[in-house]
Amino acid sequence: MKILVCLSVVPDTTTKISFTDSDTKFNSAGVTWIMNPYDEMALTRALELTELHSGTVTSITVGSVETEAVIRKALAVGATDAIRINAAPTDAMQVALEIAAYAKTENYDLIFTGRESIDYNGGLVAGLIGELLKIPSINVVTKIELNGSVAKLERDIDGGREVLESETPLVLSAQKEFSEPRIPNMRGIMAARAKPLKVIEPVASANTSFTKFEMPKEKQGVKMIAAEDAGALIGLLHEVAKVI
Amino acid sequence: MTLVYVELAEGKIKKSSLEALNYAHKLGEEVIAIAIGEAEDASLAQAGKYGAVKIIHVPILAFENNEYACILAAAAQEIGVKYTIFSNTYTGKAIAPRLAVKLDASIISGVTELPQSDGFKKGVFSGKAFAFVNSTKAIHVITLTPNSFALEVLGEEVAVETRTYAIESTTPKTKSLDKIKAGGKIPLTEAELVVSAGRGMKGPENWGMIEELAELLGAATACSKPVSDMHWRPHTEHVGQTGITIKPNLYIAVGISGAIQHLAGISSSKVIVAINKDAEAPVFKIADYGIVGDAFEVLPRIIEAAKNLKRS
Ligand SMILES: Cc1cc2nc3c(=O)[nH]c(=O)nc-3n(C[C@H](O)[C@H](O)[C@H](O)COP(=O)(O)OP(=O)(O)OC[C@H]3O[C@@H](n4cnc5c(N)ncnc54)[C@H](O)[C@@H]3O)c2cc1C
Numbered sequence: 358m359k360i361l362v363c364l365s366v367v368p369d370t371t372t373k374i375s376f377t378d379s380d381t382k383f384n385s386a387g388v389t390w391i392m393n394p395y396d397e398m399a400l401t402r403a404l405e406l407t408e409l410h411s412g413t414v415t416s417i418t419v420g421s422v423e424t425e426a427v428i429r430k431a432l433a434v435g436a437t438d439a440i441r442i443n444a445a446p447t448d449a450m451q452v453a454l455e456i457a458a459y460a461k462t463e464n465y466d467l468i469f470t471g472r473e474s475i476d477y478n479g480g481l482v483a484g485l486i487g488e489l490l491k492i493p494s495i496n497v498v499t500k501i502e503l504n505g506s507v508a509k510l511e512r513d514i515d516g517g518r519e520v521l522e523s524e525t526p527l528v529l530s531a532q533k534e535f536s537e538p539r540i541p542n543m544r545g546i547m548a549a550r551a552k553p554l555k556v557i558e559p560v561a562s563a564n565t566s567f568t569k570f571e572m573p574k575e576k577q578g579v580k581m582i583a584a585e586d587a588g589a590l591i592g593l594l595h596e597v598a599k600v601i
Numbered sequence: 602m603t604l605v606y607v608e609l610a611e612g613k614i615k616k617s618s619l620e621a622l623n624y625a626h627k628l629g630e631e632v633i634a635i636a637i638g639e640a641e642d643a644s645l646a647q648a649g650k651y652g653a654v655k656i657i658h659v660p661i662l663a664f665e666n667n668e669y670a671c672i673l674a675a676a677a678q679e680i681g682v683k684y685t686i687f688s689n690t691y692t693g694k695a696i697a698p699r700l701a702v703k704l705d706a707s708i709i710s711g712v713t714e715l716p717q718s719d720g721f722k723k724g725v726f727s728g729k730a731f732a733f734v735n736s737t738k739a740i741h742v743i744t745l746t747p748n749s750f751a752l753e754v755l756g757e758e759v760a761v762e763t764r765t766y767a768i769e770s771t772t773p774k775t776k777s778l779d780k781i782k783a784g785g786k787i788p789l790t791e792a793e794l795v796v797s798a799g800r801g802m803k804g805p806e807n808w809g810m811i812e813e814l815a816e817l818l819g820a821a822t823a824c825s826k827p828v829s830d831m832h833w834r835p836h837t838e839h840v841g842q843t844g845i846t847i848k849p850n851l852y853i854a855v856g857i858s859g860a861i862q863h864l865a866g867i868s869s870s871k872v873i874v875a876i877n878k879d880a881e882a883p884v885f886k887i888a889d890y891g892i893v894g895d896a897f898e899v900l901p902r903i904i905e906a907a908k909n910l911k912r913s
């Protein structure tokens with residue numbers, strides 16, 4: 358079985374976001390980069406599945422050479438090999454076109470993405486890849502079990518959960534509960550150095566671009582209510598803020 | 602022309618879809634709504650009040666994202682769309698990307714405002730910032746963040762055109778085996794009011810007060826990450842940078858410290874209330890109303906007042 362895991366590299370969650378060049382560029386100065394948390398869950402489940410059913414796990418990242426430190430982490434926890442497509446990711450369509458173009462040549466049984474990247478929050482890549490490759494796409498998946506070429510899955514739906522079944526090949530996006538991430542050990546880190554990280558040149562381009570960024574409006578300041586008088590909150594929300 | 606995919610819940614158009622209709626109307630093109638699934642004409646006709654000139658009803662039952670995308674693509678091509686609008690829900694995001702590929706369109710998700718000269722505004726970094734996005738394509742697929750738009754009635758009920766489309770697809774189908782409803786509650790992503798609690802509640806056995814307040818206000822419940830990690834609450838309630846990003850009119854945070862990752866997911870809320878025993882908790886920095894005190898003493902007072910308001 359062959360599994361492809363789409364890994365995006367994102368700013369650490371504690372990052373204070375700011376912009377440069379008159380708010381047209383993300384300020385990456387001093388940012389620590391991490392593997393997108395949902396992608397990490399996807400990767401771990403992929404490793405578990407190949408441990409159960411044998412096979413290989415390949416990670417794929419659309420990104421510049423700076424992403425390689427994080428890609429090595431995927432190899433250290435157990436990925437067989439890694440692909441880096443040498444382009445700065447601009448939008449979900451571009452990322453999906455690149456990944457689909459590569460995946461077409463390799464016949465993966467499963468392609469995993471994260472539910473969304475915590476930087477640009479598109480949550481679109483799985484659906485785009487699915488349509489580009491004409492395979493089923495299933496988003497916000499919390500569970501996958503395999504029985505031959507049939508996958509049994511659970512996913513979050515608006516207002517509940519769905520149990521469903523699909524033939525492989527398929528693409529899915531991983532939601533919390535998909536797996537518990539693993540911590541790389543020394544042996545894994547050493548082994549990662551010898552594993553193949555192939556760099557390929559891009560074939561696609563983006564059709565959207567960021568023109569400008571903006572920070573949320575500052576709050577006016579907080580109105581404090583004494584604990585003894587906490588009930589007054591309800592009146593304020595009803596009459597002043599008019600939200601209830 | 603603009604096509605709006607209207608989501609149904611119990612045969613009625615969901616509020617987030619009415620917002621999408623309003624939004625579509627304000628984009629300036631003529632708006633046609635399309636609903637797939639079971640619904641009465643009387644409910645569907647409401648689409649006219651929120652901006653549609655017509656609603657197409659495709660009465661097939663089970664949701665299958667690829668099939669739905671095929672239907673929408675056929676409708677969009679027939680109409681000749683410039684925009685297709687979805688709600689930024691799990692359902693919307695399951696169909697929208699497949700449709701974008703079929704239509705050779707650009708796709709922008711999580712849009713919060715009408716486009717300006719800088720393009721479409723959308724939340725990024727889980728609500729820590731906003732970005733403006735421009736597209737070079739002739740057709741745009743947009744998913745609209747729920748609660749971004751105050752609803753307005755713009756017209757009259759419209760005619761419902763019931764019809765079918767031939768589904769020609771080479772993509773294998775997925776098969777739904779079972780659906781489990783989450784306790785009949787309001788889905789968090791679309792909720793206008795949210796009562797949320799953190800580790801300050803000490804344990805899952807103390808959530809009765811949170812649920813009672815939510816029930817009284819008609820709010821959804823949410824929680825911080827450690828609370829869902831410890832399984833005090835289901836993961837679907839986890840808000841923040843690695844959970845759900847929400848944009849309700851009211852967010853009440855009880856016993857939540859206000860870590861940067863938590864605030865990311867909720868900072869777009871219109872009104873934020875913080876209840877925390879520590880006056881220095883960072884959550885007060887983004888709050889509109891704050892109460893420094895023990896949740897176990899403060900909440901009963903608020904619940905009492907909410908009961909009184911409900912009675913009056
Ligand atoms: C990679 C990463 C991603 C993360 N993503 C998220 C995320 O998406 N969402 C998220 O929420 N967190 C996230 N976190 C965790 C985040 O950093 C905080 O640890 C978390 O938000 C704290 O949760 P809390 O406020 O419930 O608990 P605490 O920080 O422990 O705060 C509890 C608060 O309750 C107050 N309190 C205690 N007792 C009472 C009482 N009786 N009455 C009133 N107040 C009381 C305390 O004063 C305190 O402020 C992430 C962390 C990491 C490392």
Ligand SMILES: Nc1ncnc2c1ncn2[C@@H]1O[C@H](COP(=O)(O)O)[C@@H](O)[C@H]1O
Pocket residue numbers: 362363364365366393395396417418419420446449452469470471472473474475477478479480481482483
């Ligand atoms: N640059 C990238 N390289 C590889 N995979 C990516 C990249 N960007 C996004 N993805 C994948 O697509 C998922 C959804 O991303 P997004 O659409 O940005 O929210 C992520 O969780 C990743 O699995």
